[in-house]
Amino acid sequence: MTLSPDCSILIFGGGGTIGSSTALHLARKGYRNIRVLDVYPIPSAQSAGNDLNKIMGTSLRNPVDKQLSHEANDMWSNDPTFSPYFHRTGRLDCCGSPEGIEDLRLTVEKLNDAGLGHTVEWLDNEHEIVKRVPQLSLSEMPGWKGIFFADGGWLAAAKAIDSVGRELGQHGVKFSFGESGAFERPILSEDGSTCLGAVARDGTQYRADRVVLASGAWSPTLVDLEEQCCSKAWVYAHMQLTPEEVEEYKGCPVVYNEDLGFFFEPNEYGVIKVCDEFPGFTRYKMHQPFGAPSPKPVSVPRSHAKHPTDTYPDASEVTIRKAIAAFLPRFKDKKLFNRSLCWCTDTADANLLITEHPRWKNFVLATGDSGHSFKLLPVIGKHVVELLEGTLQEDMRQAWRWRPDSGDARKSTRAARAKDLSELPGWNHDSEK
Ligand code: FSA
Numbered sequence: 001m002t003l004s005p006d007c008s009i010l011i012f013g014g015g016g017t018i019g020s021s022t023a024l025h026l027a028r029k030g031y032r033n034i035r036v037l038d039v040y041p042i043p044s045a046q047s048a049g050n051d052l053n054k055i056m057g058t059s060l061r062n063p064v065d066k067q068l069s070h071e072a073n074d075m076w077s078n079d080p081t082f083s084p085y086f087h088r089t090g091r092l093d094c095c096g097s098p099e100g101i102e103d104l105r106l107t108v109e110k111l112n113d114a115g116l117g118h119t120v121e122w123l124d125n126e127h128e129i130v131k132r133v134p135q136l137s138l139s140e141m142p143g144w145k146g147i148f149f150a151d152g153g154w155l156a157a158a159k160a161i162d163s164v165g166r167e168l169g170q171h172g173v174k175f176s177f178g179e180s181g182a183f184e185r186p187i188l189s190e191d192g193s194t195c196l197g198a199v200a201r202d203g204t205q206y207r208a209d210r211v212v213l214a215s216g217a218w219s220p221t222l223v224d225l226e227e228q229c230c231s232k233a234w235v236y237a238h239m240q241l242t243p244e245e246v247e248e249y250k251g252c253p254v255v256y257n258e259d260l261g262f263f264f265e266p267n268e269y270g271v272i273k274v275c276d277e278f279p280g281f282t283r284y285k286m287h288q289p290f291g292a293p294s295p296k297p298v299s300v301p302r303s304h305a306k307h308p309t310d311t312y313p314d315a316s317e318v319t320i321r322k323a324i325a326a327f328l329p330r331f332k333d334k335k336l337f338n339r340s341l342c343w344c345t346d347t348a349d350a351n352l353l354i355t356e357h358p359r360w361k362n363f364v365l366a367t368g369d370s371g372h373s374f375k376l377l378p379v380i381g382k383h384v385v386e387l388l389e390g391t392l393q394e395d396m397r398q399a400w401r402w403r404p405d406s407g408d409a410r411k412s413t414r415a416a417r418a419k420d421l422s423e424l425p426g427w428n429h430d431s432e433k
Contacts, residue, residue, distance in 0.1 A: 002389075002390070003031075003209070003210070003388055003389050003390075005029075005030045005031050005032055005033075006032060006033055007031070007033060007209040007210065008033040008034075008035070008207070008208040008209050008210075009026060009031060009033065009034050009035070009208060009209065009210045009211075009212065009388070010035050010037060010197065010198055010206055010208045010210070010211045010212065011023050011034065011035070011036050011037065011212045011214060012037050012038070012181075012183040012198065012211070012212065012213050012214065012215055012222075013037075013038060013044075013047075013183075013213065013214035013215035013216055013218070013219070013366075013367075014035075014036030014037055014038050014042070014175075014181075014214065015036065015038030015039075015040055015041060015042040015043060015044030015047060015161070015165070015177070015181075016038070016043075016044050016047030016048070016049055016050075016161070016214065016215070016216050017047060017048070017049035017161065017216070017369070017373060017374055017376075017377050017380070018214040018216070018366045018367065018369065018373065018376075018380050018381070018384065019036065019038070019212070019214030019215070019366070020036070020042060020043075020161050020164040020165065020168070020377075020381075021164065021376070021377050021378065021379070021380045021381030021382075021384070022212055022214060022366060022380075022381035022384040022385065023036045023164075023168050023173055023381065024081075024164050024167060024168060024381055025381035025382045025384070025385045026381070026385055026388075027167070027168060027171035027172075027173055028171070029385060032172070034171075034173045034174065035173070035174040035175070035176060035206065035208075036168060036173055036174070036175050036176075036181075037175075037176045037177070037180075037181035037182075037183070037200065037206075038176075038177055038181045038182075039177070039178065039179075039181060039182045039303075039305075040177060040178075040305055041165075041175070041177045042161060042162060042164070042165030042168070042175075043157075043158045043161035043162050043165065044161075044305075045303075045304075045305035046218075046301075046303040046304065046305040046306070046343075047161070047216060048216060048217065048342050048343060048344050048369070048374070049157050049158065049160075049161050049374050049377065050157070050158045050161065050305075051157040051158055051236075051273075051342065051374075052156070052157065052158070052238075052264070052267055052271065052273050053087075053154040053155060053156060053157055053264045053267070053273060054154065054155045054157045054374035054375065055091065055152075055154060055155075055254055055256065055262065055375070056076065056086060056087075056091070056152055056153050056154055056155050056254075056375050057069075057091055057149060057152045057375065058070075058073065058116070058149075058151075058152075059372065059375075060107075060110045060111065060114050060116075061350075062399070063395060064351075064395050064396055064399050066114065068376055068379060068380070068383075069375070071378075071379040071382075072375055072376050072377070072378055072379045072380075073151075075378035075379055076155070076375075076378055079378055081163050081164060081167050081378075082160055082163065082377070082378045084159075084163070085155055085156040085157075085159050085160035085163065086153060086155055087153045087154050087155070087156065087265070088151065088152075088153040089152075089153040089154060089251055089252065089253045089254060089265055090148060090149060090150050090151075090152055090153060090253035090254075091148075091149045091152030091153060091154075091253050091254040091255075091256065092123075092129065092132065092133050092146050092147070092148050092149075092253045092254070092255045092256065093107065093146060093147045093149070093256050093257075093258075094123070094129055094141070094144050094145065094146035094147075094255065094256070094257055095144060095145065095146070095257050095258055095259060096141060096142065096143050096144040096145075096257075096259075097259050100257070100258050100259050101145050103258060104145055104146070104147055107147060108120065108122060108147060119149065119150065119151055120147050120148060120149050120150075121147070121148040121150070122145075122146075122147060123145060123146035123147065123148060124145055125143075125144070125145065126138050126141040126142060126143070126144050128146070129141060129144055129145075129146045132146070132148050132253075133148075133252065133253055133255060135248065135249055135252045135328075136255065136327065137329050137330075139329075140325070140326045140327075140329055141326070148253070152253070152254065153253070153254060154254050154264050154265070155374065155375065155377070156267075157374055157377075160377055161377065164377070176200065176204070176206075178202075179200065179201045179202035180200045180201075180202050180204045181200060182200055182201035182202075183198060183200065183201070183213065183215060183222050184198070184199045184200055184201045184203075184290075185198065185199050185290045186198050186199075186211060186223075186290065186360055186363050187199060187205065187207070188360060192359070192360075193359070193360070193361060194360065194361040194362055195210075195211050195357075195360045195361060195362045195363035196208075196362075197211065198211050209362065210362050210363075210364060210388055211362065211363050211364065212364045212365075212366055212384065212388075213363070213364070213365050213366065213367065214366040214367060214384075215367065216343070216344070216345060216367060216369060217231035217232075217301040217343035217344055217345045218231070218301055218343075219231075219345060219365065219367040219368075220289060220298055220299070220345060220367075221287060221289055221298055221300050221301070222289055222290060223289050223290045223291050223357070223365075224289045224290065224291035224292035225289070225353070225365070225367075226404040227404065227409060228347055228348070228353055228368070228402070228403065228404055228406070228409060229345040229346065229347055229353060229367060229368050229409055230282060230299050230345065230346050230409035230410045230412070230418070231282070231283075231299045231300070231301050231343055231344070231345040231346075232279075232280025232281060232282055232299065232343070232344060232345070232346055232371075232418050233280060233281045233282075233283070233301065233312075233341035233342060233343050233421070234275065234278075234280055234281075234341070234342050234344065234371065235275065235276065235281075235312040235313075235316045235320065235339070235340065235341055235342070236273050236274065236275045236320075236338075236339075236340055236342060237273075237274055237312075237320050237336040237337070237338060237339045237340075238271050238272065238273055238274075238336065238337050238338040239271070239272050239274065239324075239331060239334045239335065239336055239337075240269075240270055240271060240334070240335070240337070241266050241270040241271070241272060241331075242270070243270065245266075245270070245331075246266050246270040249265055249266050249272065250265060250266065251265060252264075252265040253265075255327055257277070257323075257326070257327075258277055259277065260276065260277060260319075260322060260323045260326055260327070261274065261275045261276035261277045261319070261320070261323035261327075262274075262275050262277070262323075263275070263323070263324075263327050263328065272328070272331075274320055274323055274324055274327070274328070274336075275320070275323070276316060276319035276320050276322070276323050277323075278319065279411075279412075279414040279415055279416045279417065279418045279419075280344070280346070280371070280414070280418040281313070281341070281418055281419055281420065281421045281424065282299035282410065282418045282419070282420045282421065283299050283300055283301065283302060283420065283421045283422070284297045284298070284299050284300075284420055284422070285297070285298060285299075285300045286298075287300055291359070299410075299418075299420075301343035302341070302428075303343075304340050304341055304342070307429070307430060309429040309430060310340075310341065310427055310428060310429050310430070311339035311340070311426070311427050311429060312339050312340065312341055312426070312427050313421065313424035313425065313426045313427045314424070314425055314426030315424055315426070316339075316426075316427075317336075317339075317426070320336070341427065344369050344370065344371040345367060345368060345369060345370070346368075346370045346371065346409050346410075346412035346414075347368040347370055347406070347409055347412065348403075348406045348407030348408055348409045348411075348412055349403075349406055349407060349412075349413065350370040350371075350372070350412055350413045351368065351370070351399045351400060352366075352367070352368045352369065352370070352373065352380075352399070352400045353365055353366075353367050353368030353400060353402070353403075354366045354367075354368070354383065354384055354387055354392075354396075354400035355387070355397075355400055355401050355402045356387070356402075357402070358402050364384070364387060364388060365402075366380075366384045366387075368400075370412065370413075383396055387400075
């Protein structure tokens with residue numbers, strides 16, 4: 001059946017990045033029977049996008065990423081639902097290790113090949129870096145090199161999803177939050193070949209023409225994705241600046257170092273977020289997602305929204321402190337708070353998984369963010385809608401196809417396989433498993 005504006009469409013994970021964007025593009029195209037479902041209201045408190053800030057930048061990894069970056073950049077700049085949330089502070093990528101410097105050079109090469117070389121500035125030593133970003137400290141960056149992206153910056157992530165939620169309300173989109181918005185299983189036709197709707201955790205049955213599962217890191221726990229997605233946690237902590245310190249750091253570019261991590265300028269309350277960089281943490285359990293014949297090891301996220309006293313592993317305190325010592329040495333003794341895990345889901349090749357389920361017609365997956373998708377908030381839903389309408393361009397269809405044999409999602413394209421939280425003490429602050 002082709003899609004018409006009256007078709008009913010359920011979007012699970014609709015309070016997060018890919019789900020809310022899908023609802024937005026459907027609503028903007030005139031679809032009138034859309035229901036957004038999530039465990040928490042928009043912006044869902046357990047979405048990776050429910051965050052102070054995310055990095056804004058261009059990905060040139062392949063033609064699809066390049067096109068998406070270009071489209072997203074246009075909407076972050078010009079669409080009133082998004083533009084207030086793009087903070088163009090610029091972004092500095094910098095590094096001191098030989099491998100990191102090599103990666104910076106490759107980035108410049110790619111930019112040159114794409115005709116974008118003129119948009120960045122190569123910084124050949126720590127003096128040039130500090131001239132660009134005076135908040136950094138010369139003595140902590142011996143031999144570092146950098147690239148300055150004047151067009152980059154950061155996105156006020158939760159606020160941007162909230163803005164999408166407000167627009168969805170104006171379009172008359174229906175919402176189900178809480179247990180009645182939590183995905184339990186699809187309703188399948190008698191022969192099991194077609195999805196006719198979904199059942200929520202509280203037993204509510206929703207009949208629908210299409211079901212979209214955009215549940216981010218929770219997706220592989222809900223339906224069997226045959227190891228295509230491996231959910232992993234990354235970590236962050238906050239620190240509080242005084243008003244005088246805020247004055248000095250206001251407008252500071254996002255500073256990213258692939259060995260150490262990154263930080264953002266203070267928000268309106270003087271809070272700086274700091275992250276380390278590492279291959280993520282899994283949380284393997286025996287678990288049986290819908291469609292799997294029996295329980296199997298699945299990395300199951302643990303929601304910070306549901307477990308607000310959880311922090312992060314002791315090992316993360318060491319690496320976050322290390323990032324602070326390099327980027328913000330004067331704050332190395334500042335108290336940290338809001339230490340948290342933030343869950344994303346990696347595919348083996350770091351491409352999204354946006355495709356109809358091969359066994360259940362009309363059941364569509366929109367997941368596999370691979371830790372780099374928040375910047376696509378304004379635009380990714382447009383392409384999910386194209387998939388629903390059967391007009392998705394061929395290179396996207398190929399990149400985002402169902403591909404269980406495409407490699408090891410636990411390793412993905414990262415420096416190493418993710419460690420498991422079971423080996424890492426310090427993060428779990430209550431007894432509930
Ligand atoms: O520009 C970017 O896509 C940064 S993504 C930020 C991050 O924390 C990664 O550093 C991490 O490795 C993971 O992908 C989650 O997102």
